[in-house]
Amino acid sequence: MVSPLERINEQIEETRQIKAEAEGEMKTLGFPDYLIDLQLSSLDQRMEDLGKKEEDIKQSFHKEEVIVTLHPESLPSGQVSVRELTLILGGLQDLTDSIANSMNNNKNERGKIPSRILDENTFILKETRAGSFKAVLEMSHSLQESFEKQPEQTRTIEELFTLLNSSDKENELTEIVTSLGSRTIKNYQNFSKAILDLNTSLDFDWISPKESYKKSSISKETARQVYNLLSKFSATEESIETVQGRLTGANIRTKSFEIISNLGERISGKINKDVLSKVAVLDLNQDYSATLMKQTVHYTNSKKVKVTWLLNDIKNKK
Structure with a gap:
């Protein structure tokens, strides 16, 4: 790009x-x-x-920023209502908070998000610009920190853009959003509804001194598809399961894996970021003991069920 x-x-x-x-x-x-x-x-x-x-x-390349561009139809270029700006930026902050919370292995919708996670993932509205209407959001971490290590907020934004870019692909969106937990499902549903209610489309630009430039867009039609899909999710269930089996596939770039259990079940899903380095050095077609999070999504007014798997840990089989 x-x-x-x-x-x-x-x-x-x-x-x-x-x-x-x-x-x-x-x-x-x-x-x-x-x-x-x-x-x-x-x-x-x-x-x-x-x-x-x-x-x-x-x-701007000396700082890490996300630029959100709104396209309100009822106002001239460069103008936006306070209500619209608050709903969009507030919804985006809620969505990233829930993603960050999920990445800290707390995927439940209930309970407060720890203040540490909220502080480390806060957006700061730095400025606004004309050209439709652009809101420039600066990351809360320091530039020095971003060069010494990858800040948690950067990892969260990376996951956010992965989610946004899957929005027009139903199966991929279902797999990604369910892996991020029920709170993220609820917040993305609310965010897509805000886009629909305000009759706007959104563009997102991520500019970072370390990461490659990334861009994503959510049209009104895509927002409608996201809202309709997530509205079908009546409930999500999560459980931790230990599976003994053979690791037949692992892709670090796409964070995906495949295991064939000792019972012959083929299980595939995403790899938790915390175990990527461990999985990277494993030999394929060997027996391991895997700790998996099983997430089951039930659809409203339907018997349809969607199951996704997240690899949380893997060890040599004893």
């Missing part, structure tokens, strides 16, 4: 080439210098504007 800096550099180079070609043609035709300068003034202004944008983008 082309980053904002690469895109602006392409526009600067394109403008520079147009100016050089236009200047060459006018000189060939014998235009006087004052008329050439007059004709090129608009291109000079565009170069100046692009240069300022380039500097803004370079400055």
Whole structure:
């Protein structure tokens, strides 16, 4: 995906080439210098504007930010109602809080989220910009911290973008959102409903000094699909199971695994981030003892059941 800096550099180079070609043609035709300068003034202004944008983008790369762009239909570009902004940004904060809580192995909808998790995953509204309406959210962790290690908030945003990018794929969305627990299911359902009620679409840009540039979008139609799907989930059940079997597949990049149990059951799902390094050095087609979280989703007015698995630990079989 082309980053904002690469895109602006392409526009600067394109403008520079147009100016050089236009200047060459006018000189060939014998235009006087004052008329050439007059004709090129608009291109000079565009170069100046692009240069300022380039500097803004370079400055943003020294910080970690998520830019949320709203497209309200009832107001001019650059304006948004306070109600709409509060619902969208508040809903996004609730969603990321529940993802962070889940990644700390607390997937239940009940109970308070620990204050440490809330503090470490707080968004700070740094500024707003025109162009539809852009809200620039700065991460709460320091730049120095982001270079020394991957902050928890960065890992949470990575998981958030994985969730957002699965929104138009029903099976993938079901697997990802259920692995993040019932609180995340509820908050994503509420977030998608807010998008529908406000009749807007959203764009998300993640700019980080360490991670690659990421972008995602939620259209009104996608929000409707997400809301309708998650509304079908009447209940979720979670249980921890120990399975003895053969590890037949493991992909660290996609965080996925496959085990064939001693009873012949083929089990596949996602790998908990905390055991990725352990799984990376395991030999395939060997027997192991795996600790799995089994999540069962029941659909409203239907006998349909969706089961997902999360690998929480794995050890050599004794």
